[in-house]
Amino acid sequence: MPNRFASLSNLLARPGAVVVPGGGTALELRLAELAGFEAGYVSGYATSAAVYGVPDVGLIAYHEVEANVRAIRAVTQMPLIVDCDTGYGDIANVIRTVRGLQLAGASAAQFEDQTWPKKCGHMEGKVIEPAERAAERIRAAVSGRPSPDFKIIARTDARAPLGLEEAMRRLKLYKEAGADILFMDAVESVAEMKRQVNELPGPHMVNMSETGKTPLMSAKELEAIGFKIVIFPSSMIRVMVRQLTSFLKTLRETGDSRSWLDRMASLEETNSALGLPELNEVSAKIRAA
Numbered sequence: 001m002p003n004r005f006a007s008l009s010n011l012l013a014r015p016g017a018v019v020v021p022g023g024g025t026a027l028e029l030r031l032a033e034l035a036g037f038e039a040g041y042v043s044g045y046a047t048s049a050a051v052y053g054v055p056d057v058g059l060i061a062y063h064e065v066e067a068n069v070r071a072i073r074a075v076t077q078m079p080l081i082v083d084c085d086t087g088y089g090d091i092a093n094v095i096r097t098v099r100g101l102q103l104a105g106a107s108a109a110q111f112e113d114q115t116w117p118k119k120c121g122h123m124e125g126k127v128i129e130p131a132e133r134a135a136e137r138i139r140a141a142v143s144g145r146p147s148p149d150f151k152i153i154a155r156t157d158a159r160a161p162l163g164l165e166e167a168m169r170r171l172k173l174y175k176e177a178g179a180d181i182l183f184m185d186a187v188e189s190v191a192e193m194k195r196q197v198n199e200l201p202g203p204h205m206v207n208m209s210e211t212g213k214t215p216l217m218s219a220k221e222l223e224a225i226g227f228k229i230v231i232f233p234s235s236m237i238r239v240m241v242r243q244l245t246s247f248l249k250t251l252r253e254t255g256d257s258r259s260w261l262d263r264m265a266s267l268e269e270t271n272s273a274l275g276l277p278e279l280n281e282v283s284a285k286i287r288a289a
Helices: 008-013 026-034 044-051 062-073 091-104 131-144 164-176 190-199 219-225 235-254 258-263 267-273 276-288
Strands: 018-023 040-042 080-083 108-112 151-156 181-184 204-207 229-232
Touching (some): 008 151, 018 026, 018 044, 018 235, 026 062, 040 044, 044 062, 062 091, 131 164, 151 164, 164 181, 181 190, 190 204, 190 219
Parallel strands (some): 018 040, 181 204
């Protein structure tokens, strides 16, 4: 089937911000594509939660992420930005991560400057690598990518533990190391966002992690500040946790799912989202031939 989606390079070249929902499963990212989004974010937080049922504290690594990207790519066509945590090791590991994820179908890889095991960027107690060691990761990622069309995103987690000035210094260093896109996670105010975008070369990515450290804003507001990519990395898994918990409470207490019928997809809707009509159509054509 021809790919109808623009490349990530083309999305970055056109005017306006790109809104990118994040997920941890093939179903989440497939639903995002069906909803009309032009790119998806394979979130480390959501992968840890939705696939493995564990918190984002470094309990999954390269193998789990690569396998998940392959499963997502098998049922989607849109560009995928992949959260690669710290790259899962030293220079050689970062190069392997970039090459492996490109082969798995990713369009961009994101690397952060925490020590391993890392934590979600909005958790307390993060430990940050020395800046030059973190810059080595970016240089390794750039050297390992197949072409400039595969984007390298440099994320700093230094804002909370080391302060805004150090986070700004690090992003500048990572840009000099070859990063295509800059990302300060857990930025704490609109004033800090504006300073980041105005003082550092872009493009810039920002994370809307609901109830986290960063002010929650609309994509239009963030675009006006100057951000190019707006990710919502864990929104879908949070909706699932809340809604599934509520449904299971009802089912346990009543043994009856009927009160949820207007809040769940029908079998037909679910099968359609999973691509069953297309498979049936292909099967019918082959049998007819």
